[in-house]
Amino acid sequence: MYKKILLAVDLNDTTDTTRVAVHGAALARMCQAEVHVITVVPDMGFSLVGSAFKGDFAGTMMEEARVALHKWVDDVLGIEAHVHVDQGTVYDKIIRTAEAIGADAIVVGAHRPELRDYLVGPNAARVVRHANQSVLVVR
Numbered sequence: 001m002y003k004k005i006l007l008a009v010d011l012n013d014t015t016d017t018t019r020v021a022v023h024g025a026a027l028a029r030m031c032q033a034e035v036h037v038i039t040v041v042p043d044m045g046f047s048l049v050g051s052a053f054k055g056d057f058a059g060t061m062m063e064e065a066r067v068a069l070h071k072w073v074d075d076v077l078g079i080e081a082h083v084h085v086d087q088g089t090v091y092d093k094i095i096r097t098a099e100a101i102g103a104d105a106i107v108v109g110a111h112r113p114e115l116r117d118y119l120v121g122p123n124a125a126r127v128v129r130h131a132n133q134s135v136l137v138v139r
Contacts, residue, residue: 002031002104002134007081008094008127009109011039011068016109016138021077023138024107028079033104035081038097039069040090062087091126098133105134 007024009017028035041061066085073081082101086093098106110124128135 002027002033004101004103005031005033005035005105005107006094006098006101006103006133007035007037007077007107008090009037009039009069009072011065011072013109013111016111017072018076019138020107020109021072023136025077025079027105027107027136035077035079036084036097036101036103037069037073037077037081038084038086038094039065040093041065041085041087042090043088058087091123091130094123094127095131098131103133105136106131107136107138110137110139 005024005028007020009020011017024035027033041058062085066083069083069085073083084097084101086097094106094108097103106127108124108127110122124135124137128137
């Protein structure tokens with residue numbers, strides 16, 4: 001059914017990422033699919049914001065995210081996976097990574113919508129709307 005599955009996780013939301021792990025790993029085992037996992041470090045935004053941080057703060061954040069994602073894969077996911085850490089707009093990086101690796105499916109977590117989500121739109125909704133792949137949204 002699927003040959004490559006991309007799991008998109010937010011390491012700051014442990015409840016959501018655990019649900020994504022459970023469903024993503026089950027789907028991967030069922031399909032005997034290759035698994036990729038991505039977490040996205042948000043952009044610093046304006047250069048004014050980035051200049052407020054000393055040294056290579058962005059590089060340090062990326063490395064910390066990489067270490068944390070490897071630990072999450074080992075501790076929570078429990079299956080072999082390729083790890084991807086990127087920086088930028090969350091939904092855009094998820095979609096671009098899915099395209100780059102040739103993913104057949106994307107698994108994302110989503111919380112119950114709040115009023116602000118109807119106005120702005122959560123990342124999961126944007127992935128669903130814009131991705132070329134099938135998207136499994138885990139609530």
